Amino acid sequence: MASGKMEEAVMRPVTLIRNEEISPRVHLISWRREDDFLPGQVVKLALGEGETPRIYSLCSGNREEEMAVLFNVREEGSLTPRMAALRPGDRLYVSAPYGTFLGDEAPAWWIASGTGIAPFYSMFRSGLGSHHLLVHGVRYLNQFYFGEELQREMGSRYVRCCSREGDGEVFQGRLTAWLQQQASFPSGTRYYLCGNPLMVVEARDILIAGGVPWGDIVAEIYF
Amino acid sequence: MKEMLFGKTLSGLREITGAAGWPAYTARQIADWLYAKGAGSFGEMTNLSLKVREALAEKYVLGIFPPAKVQTSADGTRKYLFGTASGKFIETAMIPEGDRITVCVSSQVGCKMGCLFCMTGKQGFQGQLTAGEIVNQIRSIEEAGRVSNIVYMGMGEPFDNLEEVLTSLEILTAPWGYAMSPRRITVSTIGIIPAMKTFLEKSEAHLAVSLHTPYDEERRQLMPVQVAYPIAQVVDEIRKWDFSHQRRVSFEYIMFRDFNDTPRHVRELTRLLNGLSCRINLIRFHPIPGTPLLGSHEETITSFRESLNNKGILTTVRASRGQDIYAACGLLSTRELLKKE
Structure with a gap:
């Protein structure tokens, strides 16, 4: 194992x-x-x-x-x-796989920018996702990698944020703007962040300001 | 845009002089003017022929920049703010203590590492510094020439800019450069293992590692890098190197109230560092805007230090300096950045 x-x-x-x-x-x-x-x-x-x-x-x-x-x-x-x-x-x-940025069945928000969606797609393809909300932020519409599949399987639990284009279906703006518009963040939920460092830092600040205990936030950065 | 000459190594200068067909000794002369003699213009390089000086001025700029701003603390600490070519800001701190003058330099503009307790990370990553821009932080401050110690603990993660950091170390320690002892230089990292290995192979400077908690889960909450480079693996790598003689390894440990300051942490730190010749520096935490973390109480810090010393790990508490001028890295430059925006 x-x-x-x-x-x-x-x-x-x-x-x-x-x-x-x-x-x-x-x-x-x-x-x-x-x-x-x-x-x-x-x-x-x-x-x-x-x-x-x-x-x-x-x-x-x-x-x-x-x-x-x-x-x-x-x-x-x-x-x-x-x-x-x-x-x-x-x-x-x-190398052999390793690392502790691990998903499980417990309720969670998966928050990703760009190619930071990779670990969440792995979790989704491994059978997780029923109790999860996936928020993906990109610049252009063609960057919603695996978008059709995720839309089909996750439905309203798949939130797409596009900062430079819109098509009437996705949230037009940055992922952090979408987070700021949320009235509240559910408790008893883990918040996973993955992507570029600035998104991770800003999203983490928004979550903490919104009352999420910082111990419930786990982040992975791409550098 | 002209290339900068300051920040080039002797071999880099030899490439320039060789390509131009100048005598071989010219590279050494230029290095001497750039570093040992601290020339402020090509015109000052009087043992170079006029033709060479003109040719240099045509293709290069010297690459020396004065600080844009200086603040002095009541305790004598100075914070220098340097502008970069891209309109960003980096910070350098000068900390006097008795006969010692320690300069804390930045290695990047902003930082990618996203540590929960760090103000620099809130700027995001804005760019790498060149070796010249790193060394300029020592060359262009008022205390230039009197600096006794250098720590790479300012903005940025040095091992995320390894090549330029190694070049800067070469300039600082080479006989043709500033000829400083590498034992007076400490490079601090959060533990990027491949780059740390290269640094340990190629440099003789001291190593400092940001530890902050011995527990995997807790460290992941503080420092996202833990996911990729767990601290246990960082320590395992360090054990392969000899720190029992002149070269030192130290671990930085910011004290967070009711988080990493308990007897349980003392026990786990002792287990993690067992048998390693090292020291721990405890650091008081001065909260940054928006942080959920609090600094430990003074008596907790004292007892934590004593417990670790009793367990045989040399542990000191770092004096807090320059609090009235935002000497903690990232605060001043973030303020300037926000002002600009």
Whole structure:
């Protein structure tokens, strides 16, 4: 069984199965699952043996045949442009999954910006989501990754916030603006935050000002 | 936009002089003017030929910036505010204590780490500082030339800007640079393990790690980085290195009332750090706007320190300095940022 403790980072070679650009400059890559993991966990990933790895949240269900990660291509980055160019059959190096940003059946709000949706999608694909509200903030409408599936399965428990475009169906504005408009935040609920650091900090401040005990807030940042 | 010369290493300067076809010793002369002699203009570099000085001025700016603002505390602590090229602000603190002058430098504009207790994190991340911008915080303050100790504990996470931080350390410690002993420099991190390993390999400066609680669950509430780099793993990595001689590792521990200041925490800290040659610095918490955290009572801090010392872990309480001028990092620059907006 996967553990929450980070094991010594032994990087293993795996073979890429899929590399899909699911939105402009956002890729989902996958390889065959060889480990058990808990939804919300991360892996270290590198393209060459001995390279300094980067950490990515898993973005697939823990009973699926493939393990996947979601990433933005950063032109100035040393890793993501090369990851984006990978083809099926190429080799990459990944660690065993680890991490303690874990979801469970208890009521929770999953609050994500951009590719920060990855751990929540993993939780959703692992069978969680019935007692959860997913709030996803993006800049453009085509950045609601997995939007159709989430809309279909989660319905009104899937809130989309788009800061630079609108279509009459999504909340037009930043995710933090949507949070500020909430009359109250339910108690007995955990609040998970994942995404860019400023969103995490601002959302956390809004939740705390709204009466959420800070011990009920758990955050993961992308850096 | 012209490139900045200040912040280049000797090998970087050699590339420039080599490409220009200048004599090999010119790089050393330029380094000497930039760092040891503290030249304020190309014109001052009088042992360079006029042709070389003109060529440098054509392609480069010196890259030295005075502080935009200075505040002095009643206790002598100074807070310097430096503007960056992008119109943001970074902070540098100068803390005098007897014969010592310690300068606390920033390594980033803002920070990505999102720690619950930190004001800098509320600005978000706005950019990396170059090695030149880091060293300029020591070069361009009133106390330049008299600085005895440097701590990388200002704005930002140094190990999230490792390359520039290592370059700045090279400039500060190299014989062609400021020739400071690395034992007078401490770099503080929240524990980004891969970068910490590289730092320990490539630098001899002291290491400080923000610990704040030995418990995983509690540390996740305070510091999101715990999810990626758990403190137990950070300590495991540190155990692989020799800190029993001149190089030191210390753990920073901000005291939060009724959260991380109990006998239970003393026991767990003792277990976590068992056998490690280290010290703990306890830090009083001065609440920032909007924080749900409170600082521990003075008597709790004292008893916490004594308990840890009795368990064999050298523990000190850091003196609070410059409270009247917002010396805690992030407060002053956030105020300037808000004013600007």
